[in-house]
Amino acid sequence: MKLKNPPVNLLSLELLTEFVISLEKLENDKDVRGVVITSDCPGIFSAGVDLTEMCGRTPAHYAEYWKALQELWLHLYLSSLVLVAAINGTSPAGGCLVALTCDHRVMADNPKYRIGLNETQLGIVAPFWLKDMLVNTIGHRATERALQLGLLFPPVEALQVGMVDQVVPEDQVQASALSAAARWMAIPDHARQLTKDVMRKPTAERLLRQREAYIQNFVDFISRAPMQKALQLYLEKLKQRKA
Numbered sequence: 001m002k003l004k005n006p007p008v009n010l011l012s013l014e015l016l017t018e019f020v021i022s023l024e025k026l027e028n029d030k031d032v033r034g035v036v037i038t039s040d041c042p043g044i045f046s047a048g049v050d051l052t053e054m055c056g057r058t059p060a061h062y063a064e065y066w067k068a069l070q071e072l073w074l075h076l077y078l079s080s081l082v083l084v085a086a087i088n089g090t091s092p093a094g095g096c097l098v099a100l101t102c103d104h105r106v107m108a109d110n111p112k113y114r115i116g117l118n119e120t121q122l123g124i125v126a127p128f129w130l131k132d133m134l135v136n137t138i139g140h141r142a143t144e145r146a147l148q149l150g151l152l153f154p155p156v157e158a159l160q161v162g163m164v165d166q167v168v169p170e171d172q173v174q175a176s177a178l179s180a181a182a183r184w185m186a187i188p189d190h191a192r193q194l195t196k197d198v199m200r201k202p203t204a205e206r207l208l209r210q211r212e213a214y215i216q217n218f219v220d221f222i223s224r225a226p227m228q229k230a231l232q233l234y235l236e237k238l239k240q241r242k243a
């Protein structure tokens with residue numbers, strides 16, 4: 001599956017919706033047992049959440065957007081398919097979220113690329129379910145450090161901390177991801193899927209138990225004037241960077 005929302009594969013509301021629909025189609029196809037998720041945008045896996053969806057809109061829009069992001073996370077994290085991320089570019093925040101939901105991550109060995117959860121650098125806070133997924137992946141102390149400092153790791157450091165499983169030359173990312181998928185698919189589906197459920201369901205259930213309340217919390221948080229100001233400033237900074 002190739003993410004294609006040029007120029008930087010932002011997780012717009014439309015992309016989130018289409019992503020879930022495509023995933024459901026693949027899950028319902030008996031001939032499909034695994035998926036490699038990669039990017040069609042050169043040098044960018046995904047620049048993450050489309051901040052314009054969270055800035056200057058109505059509370060109803062924030063709620064719709066946040067629900068869609070949670071929906072994508074739940075679908076990916078609990079997918080019965082083998083999911084492998086072929087990270088062929090930079091992958092901050094929401095991009096890292098997509099990669100972390102996969103069973104295996106292969107990243108291109110390009111020192112310009114970064115991956116991580118940089119929310120604090122924007123003045124916002126990663127939701128607890130995203131934090132939980134990072135703890136499940138790299139452990140508590142490494143998560144504490146990565147999240148508070150909003151660290152974006154170059155590939156070699158991402159490998160050291162356990163955020164990715166393999167770093168390979170850029171032209172071998174797809175082939176390595178396919179080999180990894182083959183290895184995971186060599187395990188009988190029912191045993192692998194039940195094991196995945198045992199490992200991941202408790203994390204997802206924390207969100208599912210009070211999903212509507214968490215959506216409302218997010219809407220209240222993001223609607224606050226200081227949050228809106230921080231996002232506006234960050235968006236302006238992104239535009240100025242180009243000038």
Ligand code: CO8
Pocket residue numbers: 007008010044046047048049050051052090092093094095118119122124125126127221222235238239241242
């Ligand atoms: N949201 C909205 N617009 C964006 C974003 C974004 N996240 N990222 C880039 N853009 C825009 C740019 O402003 C630019 O717009 P325009 O062409 O109109 O000027 C266009 O996309 C292309 O971007 P660049 O010119 O910057 O492209 P480059 O190839 O030079 O750089 C980068 C690509 C490195 C990815 C760079 O764009 C960048 O650093 N972007 C920001 C990435 C980022 O910080 N993402 C985090 C978003 S937050 C998130 O995903 C999770 C939030 C969940 C928690 C919320 C709880 C409250």
